[in-house]
Amino acid sequence: MTDKGAMFLFINNGQQVCEVKAFQEEFRSWFIGQTVQEDGRLLYVTPVDPLFLVLYYLMKADKEQGKFQPVEQIVVDEEFPSCNLLLQCTLVEKSLHHVTEEKEIGSKKFYRYSKEKTLAWLKKKVDQTVKVLKDSDVCVGGRTQSANFVRIKQESDVKEGKLRLSRYLWIL
Numbered sequence: 431m432t433d434k435g436a437m438f439l440f441i442n443n444g445q446q447v448c449e450v451k452a453f454q455e456e457f458r459s460w461f462i463g464q465t466v467q468e469d470g471r472l473l474y475v476t477p478v479d480p481l482f483l484v485l486y487y488l489m490k491a492d493k494e495q496g497k498f499q500p501v502e503q504i505v506v507d508e509e510f511p512s513c514n515l516l517l518q519c520t521l522v523e524k525s526l527h528h529v530t531e532e533k534e535i536g537s538k539k540f541y542r543y544s545k546e547k548t549l550a551w552l553k554k555k556v557d558q559t560v561k562v563l564k565d566s567d568v569c570v571g572g573r574t575q576s577a578n579f580v581r582i583k584q585e586s587d588v589k590e591g592k593l594r595l596s597r598y599l600w601i602l
Contacts (some may be wrong), residue, residue, distance in 0.1 A: 435509070435510060438478070444519060445519055445521070446477060447477070448477050449472065449478045450473060451473070452471050452472070452473050452518075453473075455470065457470075458472075470602055474532075479521070480522050483513070484505055484529075485529055487504050488504060488529060488530060488541070491503075491504045491543065492523065492542065492543035496542070498533050499540055499541065500538065500541075502517065504541065527547075528548075529542055530542060
């Protein structure tokens, strides 16, 4: 996690969050109809679990105060005031228990970041990614070669490579 801003797109009435990235090279253009679009940037969106974005605010609040608070008081950012849109995602409300300790007083819920729960949740995410990579027969070992030219896959290399790749993907 970094303190750098990024661009996100809320779709499906704010229920899904996607990160917007730009692929840009110096000498790229697009032909559109009979014209040439000189700005060759290619924008693409990737779905993101919104809990990853909320996690930043939970960790920040824990460092600053370390106490139980309503999530509306935790997910606040002067630089990115639209961050409160994350709380409209039903996935966030359903998933907060994976990374927080919760207390309920009356009808109000209070949350505090839990490092232990977060690590368990991240481990589960990594294990799921490893399973998908394995089931998809993605070759990611330390000695990765084109899958067309691999005669014998060494199981230990493949397992270690998939684990390393899945950790890398979730750390981003």
